[in-house]
Amino acid sequence: MKQLINIIIGLSFLLFTACGQGKIKTPENAMTKFEEFKSKEKFLRDGKLFYPGIGDPTLKPILTEKINLAADDFKKLADKGNSTDTEYQNAIKIGLDRFADLYLQLDTEDRERVCSYFEELMDIVGLESSDGHLNDFMYGFDPTKK
Secondary structure, rough: OOHHHHHHHHHHHHHHHHHHHEEEEEEOHHHHHHHHHHOOOOOOOHHHEEEEOOOHHHHHHHHHHHHHHHHHHHHHHHHHOOEEHHHHHHHHHHHHHHOOOOHHOOOHHHHHHHHHHHHHHHHHHHHOOOHHHHHHHHHHOOOOOH
């Protein structure tokens, strides 16, 4: 009987710890980093990323607004304090879907730059995976999934 109780306690412990997986505790400086991210000028030439700058300068304010909306989405989730990986990944999908109307106007470098901005947002909260959404945006499919 004692062995059965120990097994039940052990399984309960595993269940509780498994349910907590995938939660991201918001870093203390995240809100400041979101504001810094939103205020910086985007789609400028960046030699470190080998980004030549926006292909079509008329798109710069539109793309910047879309990226900043994604930052707002992340900020709202971070403000909750313990959002899940899945919630952030859904925010990535929603954010990338905002670019659908301009997708064909973006060259490869601009699409890569959009993805790098999402990676910056992921870094702010410590999200390690976009769940394939960035690959879907870049390539039309996720090459890591078969």
